[in-house]
């Protein structure tokens with residue numbers, strides 16, 4: 700029996716534990732869900748609820764003309780806005796709390812998923828530190844809501860139909876629709892651990908990532924050197940954007 704219960708834990712057959720909370724870290728019923736949301740006490744992943752505000756969405760939900768200028772944003776401008784947000788958050792969190800394995804932002808429109816940012820740290824203790832500290836902080840004029848999330852496997856949390864361009868529920872799907880960052884930014888953020896050491900251009904991403912993990916100590920120093928030069932970002936920090 701115990702084995703059976705373990706095998707169905709967090710799946711749709713599980714009548715006790717909520718499969719949506721377990722897989723996606725958020726469920727549309729929230730606290731009123733009839734199934735249990737088992738909040739983890741340890742996890743590598745931190746959920747920052749509703750942190751990203753897509754300027755396109757504010758335009759859609761606004762009825763007045765005061766938001767009109769937002770609808771004029773081109774796709775490139777929206778992508779740039781998103782890339783800037785992503786980079787700010789990623790760099791800040793990694794510098795403050797520790798190495799990030801991956802970060803994902805939901806493009807869904809439902810209240811429980813809209814703008815959710817999932818940050819998977821390499822170490823659980825870094826995630827714990829981040830949650831504790833971030834809940835005392837503000838971002839873009841709003842308080843941050845951070846919690847440890849049960850999500851560690853984003854493949855399981857993502858909507859497969861969406862990835863094939865076939866999701867019929869569009870923004871209101873209950874599985875993650877992740878917004879992609881530009882290829883250049885991806886290379887910069889996920890490739891920077893080894894940038895100074897290795898100039899060779901490897902095409903294999905998995906090999907790159909493994910290598911970057913094994914070199915964890917060195918890049919930390921080189922990164923702080925990079926930061927000294929990056930006056931722009933430091934200035935934004937001082938202005939308290941985050």
Ligand SMILES: [Zn+2]
Pocket residue numbers: 717718719720726727728729732733734735736
């Ligand atoms: Zn639920």
Ligand SMILES: [Zn+2]
Pocket residue numbers: 858859860861866867868869872873874875876
């Ligand atoms: Zn979907």
